[in-house]
Amino acid sequence: MLTRVHALRRLRDLGGGSFAVEVDGPIPPTSPGQFYMLRTEQRWPVQLARPFSLYDRAADGAWGSFLVKPVGEGTRALLDQQPGEGIVLTGPLGRPFPRDVADPVCVAGGVGLAPFLLLAREHRASGRDLRLLFGARSRAGLSGLEDVSAAARVLPSTDDGSFGFRGTVGDLLADLIARGEVRAGETVFCCGPDPMMHAVAALCARHGLRCFLSLETYMACGYGVCNGCTVKVQGPRFAGWPYSRTCMEGPVYEAGELVP
Template identity: 40%
Template sequence: MFRGFERERIATDAAADPFGVAILTGPMPAPPKDAVSQLATVVSSRPCGSDAVVLRLAPERPFEPLRASRFFMLRREDGTAPLIPRPYSVYRQGGGASSSTGEAPWVEFLIKVMGRGSRALEAAPIGSQLRLIGPLGNGWPVLDGDGAPWVMLAGGVGSAPFPMAIEQALRGMDGGAAVASRDLHFLFGARDRGLLYDLELFERLGVNVHTATVDGSHGMQGHVLQLLDALQAAGSIPKQIRVLACGPDPMLEAVHARAIEEEWDCWLSLETLMGCGVGICNGCPVPTREGGALAGWPNAKCCVEGPVFAARDIELVGH
C-alpha cells in the first residue's frame, strides 16, 4: 500500500480528540517521488457528452507511463479564479516514445463542467498554460489475467480512470499476465445517454461493454449494479469476479456494501473533494474499516493512501 509518509496516532480519547480525528505527528507529508509542479500547454479541447470536455495538455517535462487512476491537480495559470487547483484522474496518455508518428508527449483529462473551477478549465484557450501538479495518488492495482474475470463499474464521469486501465490490462501490467478481452467487462451507467462519456472510445477498445441509463435512453434501464445483476443472471458474467469501481458516492456505497457482502476482491476509486492533493490539509478523510489494512488509523487520506482503496479496508456509508 502506497503511504507517502509515516504518521503516528497519539490521541484516541474523546477529551483529546473531540471531533474523532486523531492527532497526527511525524514529518510533513511528501508527494510521490515522481510528482512535479510544472506548466502544461492546452493542445486541444473537445466536447464530450452533454456537459464535459476532454482537455489534452502537453507538459513541459514528459512523464513516465502512468498507472490508471492516478491524478493531477489542475488550475489556470493566468490568474483566473478560482486559484485553488482541482483534482482530476488521468484520462489518457500518449505521444513521446510510445508514438509511431513522433507526436509530442501529452496527457488528457475528462472535465465535467459543474462549477467555477471546471468552467475555468473548460474555457482555457488553446495555447494557454495550466499548472499541472502530479502525478499523485496510488492508482489501480495490477490487473492480471490469472484468476477471475475483471468487472469495471463506472458511473458518469467516474469513467475517467478506465480507458488507460483497460489498455494496461490488455497489454499486461508490471510483468503480469495480460487480461484476455473476453475476461474484461466494462459496465457503464449514467442518468441518460448524454452522460455516457466517450462511449465509442470504450467500444473501440475491444472489451465487453454494457450500458445502463436511468431513463432508458441507452442500454438497460436502471443502475449499474442492476445491470451487473442482469448480466450475471443471464450467465454473461460469472458470480466470481474481481471489481474496480468509480462513480458518485451513492453508487460507490452500494458497490462497497455488495463487495463486503459477497466477498469480492474489489477496489474503489473515490471521487472525494480535495484541498491540497498531497496530504497537508486533512480535507479528504476516508473512514477506515476495522480489521482492514488501514485500521490503525481512524481515517485515511484519499489523496495519499488513495484515491484507490480496497473495499475491505474502508467504510463508505455517509462518508
C-alpha cells in the first residue's frame, strides 16, 4: 500500500452524471475488487478520504481511473478538479474477488459496475468473455455501459424498461436461472446498492449458486486502524471472531459469511 499524489489527466463523462476520474500513474497492479482511498490535494472539503474501486488501468500502469458518481461533498470535490491538479491515492487496499473462478456471472448495479471493467479485461486477455448483468433505474444510470460493452458480454437491465431487460438486475438473474442459462453450482460476483445485493444473495441461496458480494460499507481510514467499517460475520475465515473490518478482510465476502 502506497500513498501518492497523482495528477488528474481528465474527467471522462460516462453519462448519467458519473465520470471516470483519470489520473497519471504509476498505478500499481491491482486486482478487480480492490480499492483506493481518494481525496483531492487542494480544496478537500471533508475530513476523511473516500474509498473507490479501481475502474480502469493502463496495462503498464501509466494511468488509472475511478468511476465517480456525485453523491456528497467528497465526490463533488473530486469532480471539481482541473487537469493537472493533485489527487491523493492510498492503495491498493482490500481483498479482491476470488481469482480461481473461471467463468463467474457478474451482477452490477449503478456504480457497482466499477470493479468489473478490470475483471472483464483480464478475462478477455485469457480468451474468455465475462458475462455481466448490468442494471440501473433507467438508461441514463448505466454509466460506463459503452466501456464495459467493449470488453464483456453485457446483459443490461433497467427498472423502467428504457434499455435492455425491463426489471431489476435481480429479476434479470432470476430470468436467466429460470431459462437454464445460469445453473446451480455456478458462481455469482455482485456489487451494487445494499437492497440489490441482498436480493441477489437470497436468489443465489435459493438456487444453489455461490455468491460473492463486494460491500460499499462506509469507511474512515481504509487500512485497518479505526474499526469504523465492521460487519457481522461467521465462518472459518474469521476464527470465531464475530466482526470483520471491511477494508481488510473485505470488501469482498462470500454471502454466507455475512450475518444478516
